Amino acid sequence: MADPIVRYKDVHKSFGEVEVLKGIDLDIAPAEKIALIGPSGSGKTTIIRMLMTLEEPTSGVIEVDGRPLWHMEKEGELVPANEKHLREVRGDIGMVFQHFNLFPHMSILDNCMVAPVHVKGEPKDEARQRSIEMLEKVGLGDKLDNYPSQLSGGQKQRVAMARALVMRPKVMLFDEVTSALDPELVGEVLEVIRDIAKEGEMAMILVTHEMEFARDIADRVLFLDEGTIAEEGSPEEVLENSKSERLQSFLSRFRSSSPS
Amino acid sequence: MTWSWNYVWESLPLIFEGMWITLGLTIGCFAFAMLFGFVWTFLRRIPWTSVQKLVGFLLEFIRSTPPLVQLFFLFYAWPMVPYVGVTLDPISCAILGLGGHFSTYISEIYRSGIESVDKGQWEAAKALNLSTGKKWTKIILPQAIPPTIPMLGNYLIIMFKEVPLTATIGVTGMLHAAESFGAQTFAYVEPLTLVALFFLAMSYPSAVLIRKLEKKFNRRFDKKNPTGTNNNMDKGVAVNG
Numbered sequence: 001m002a003d004p005i006v007r008y009k010d011v012h013k014s015f016g017e018v019e020v021l022k023g024i025d026l027d028i029a030p031a032e033k034i035a036l037i038g039p040s041g042s043g044k045t046t047i048i049r050m051l052m053t054l055e056e057p058t059s060g061v062i063e064v065d066g067r068p069l070w071h072m073e074k075e076g077e078l079v080p081a082n083e084k085h086l087r088e089v090r091g092d093i094g095m096v097f098q099h100f101n102l103f104p105h106m107s108i109l110d111n112c113m114v115a116p117v118h119v120k121g122e123p124k125d126e127a128r129q130r131s132i133e134m135l136e137k138v139g140l141g142d143k144l145d146n147y148p149s150q151l152s153g154g155q156k157q158r159v160a161m162a163r164a165l166v167m168r169p170k171v172m173l174f175d176e177v178t179s180a181l182d183p184e185l186v187g188e189v190l191e192v193i194r195d196i197a198k199e200g201e202m203a204m205i206l207v208t209h210e211m212e213f214a215r216d217i218a219d220r221v222l223f224l225d226e227g228t229i230a231e232e233g234s235p236e237e238v239l240e241n242s243k244s245e246r247l248q249s250f251l252s253r254f255r256s257s258s259p260s
Numbered sequence: 261m262t263w264s265w266n267y268v269w270e271s272l273p274l275i276f277e278g279m280w281i282t283l284g285l286t287i288g289c290f291a292f293a294m295l296f297g298f299v300w301t302f303l304r305r306i307p308w309t310s311v312q313k314l315v316g317f318l319l320e321f322i323r324s325t326p327p328l329v330q331l332f333f334l335f336y337a338w339p340m341v342p343y344v345g346v347t348l349d350p351i352s353c354a355i356l357g358l359g360g361h362f363s364t365y366i367s368e369i370y371r372s373g374i375e376s377v378d379k380g381q382w383e384a385a386k387a388l389n390l391s392t393g394k395k396w397t398k399i400i401l402p403q404a405i406p407p408t409i410p411m412l413g414n415y416l417i418i419m420f421k422e423v424p425l426t427a428t429i430g431v432t433g434m435l436h437a438a439e440s441f442g443a444q445t446f447a448y449v450e451p452l453t454l455v456a457l458f459f460l461a462m463s464y465p466s467a468v469l470i471r472k473l474e475k476k477f478n479r480r481f482d483k484k485n486p487t488g489t490n491n492n493m494d495k496g497v498a499v500n501g
Contacts, residue, residue: 052383052386052387053386054383054386054387083392087389087391090386090389091389093387094387095387097380097383097384097387099380100380101378101380101381101383101384102384103381103384103399103403104403105402105403114388114390114398114399115388115389115390118390118391118394118398119388119389119390119391119394163388164387164388167388167389
């Protein structure tokens, strides 16, 4: 496989006394689509939050495009990264949150434009043009001047995706992006993610409870259990021919409850 | 005694003149309090336990001492403190004393404003890689400031009513004017009633205005649901511009 875009090397994370991640080793290829599944509390959200620099690993190294994320090299040694280094490396990562986290005081268009203009220093016209294109792509070209509170949950989540995509990240993280939505709105959001995935060039890590969806778009499914990657493989291997009993019992809960 | 309209007309110009000093001093004290409140808030965000403890102690100390004692100390005792003591004129003393006292409350308001911003907003700002400066100016402050405006207004009115304390150190505001008029004519009822009416005439409309502001800001951005996790369309029509 090509040089990985993201690499976790023996990454541990503890919150106080509780060790949430107990040694994660993981390589993600450019353009690879990964689905992270597992019971709540298994640490799957923590894995991507560390990549977005929202949580600092307790130990271990995370690399993005060959560069350590939380560390920088100084005289041949790895030392904790400063804010400048974090900002540099973080630019390759984008994230969509469970609760959208749109900026409520800005219009939909401004939500998308704020980062290209103020982070990348793009001219306003160019940023506006690209933001409009992206919002049209997610089907919200007619809502540009609306405010987040005027949208449905599904629409908000599509804005959040457009906002992240405008920054052209190399890796996109999706943190249970349909969990806060009413069931009838889940479809429209998954549809947009499917479209993004088809375009291909971006790596994607999805923390999800939508098993059917994971099977459809993921190249690889990881089952997290008690802070370790308990099983991994193609969607068929993991979701249909799971080896461990824990994974089988985890999956059976979804089979019985989800009609799709 | 009888109410004398003559005394009313005689004292009115004096009190009117004093009103400008009272108003000016209120603005001066409040500006100082807003500025210094910002300094306190900033100091308290320094992630260094010893600094935080020291600042916390200072704030508690200033807040728990009566403003009158602070004014007296600054005016009478401060000049006698060796090396650092300086003699202050009444106005500077009032601004430093009252402004300093209220800055501790105002820093609390700033803090509550900042804390009212949802955690997800900070995370989104980080995920979009905004610099610290842009994060504050574009994301955090625009959401933190509006809810503090009615609270700041309330403190402005409270401070306005505390300004007469400075008469005790010789600031010639409305109260001082009424008092010296009384000392010369032995008529206290009329001038003091006028002073009270002046305060009422300014405080009450301000309080009404602030209540209106409060309602307006509560309506903005669907306050109960700052990140907008509800799925109901067309409910947030209150937001328009």
